[in-house]
Amino acid sequence: MKIASWNVNSLNVRLPHLEQWLQAAQPDVVGLQETKLEDNRFPDAVLAGLGYRSVFAGQKTYNGVALLARGHALDDVVIGIPGFDDAQRRAIAATVNGIRIVNLYVVNGQDVGTEKYDYKLRWLDAVHGWIADELSRHPQLVVMGDFNIAPDDRDVHDPAVWNDESILTSTAERAALQRLLNLGLHDAYRLHHSEGGFFSWWDYRQAGFRRNLGLRIDLNLVSDALRDKTVAADIDREPRTWDRPSDHAPAWVQIA
């Protein structure tokens, strides 16, 4: 199974990009973030025409997540973090072909010390409890998404700028990610690549993509039970070169 995570930054604008990428990359499961669509506007019929079933949880203007699957049903769908009261649509989970998939659009946090940053840390704490519970019932688990956290200095273009006091790389954010990994999860990209300088997000501003001024913040975490079955993982930069692209590229993992 090829499983991918992609922050499309408006599915309304990026539907043609998604269609083109699905045809080219042929993923079996796709998690989308920042669809920015209310559910009655979700293009499930268009995606069904390409062979993908979809489940989704959206809202106007901000946030919004979805899971697509080809060839298998999406079962036991959960929307939002159970027990965590949250008006923002940032989490959706489903079981596909025996693998539990959790798709997250982690809070950005704006700046260290702000109210949004506190919300980010509280949100990640709630995710930790949820994932622990999911893992106890589903040993075969993938937690994917836009984590809005760069795991270590290899994952940022300039560690002096993106330091332990910066948003997306701060000590508390990285500790929250590490705490998730400590449940028995592995960054699939790092099972297959050890070098730095490979990113999944580049700011629209100041020609960030052309200059490769990016961060690797879009991750697929695989559980212990899936670790040895994880045969490949990578980031597909090509859609970032297309006209009017998302600022994020799809990150994928292949599970045998």
Place this chain on the structure above:
DNA sequence: ATGGTAGCAGGGCTA
């Protein structure tokens, strides 16, 4: 510290 670009929505917020 600020501003640069993009999306949504038609001004300012979010990223």
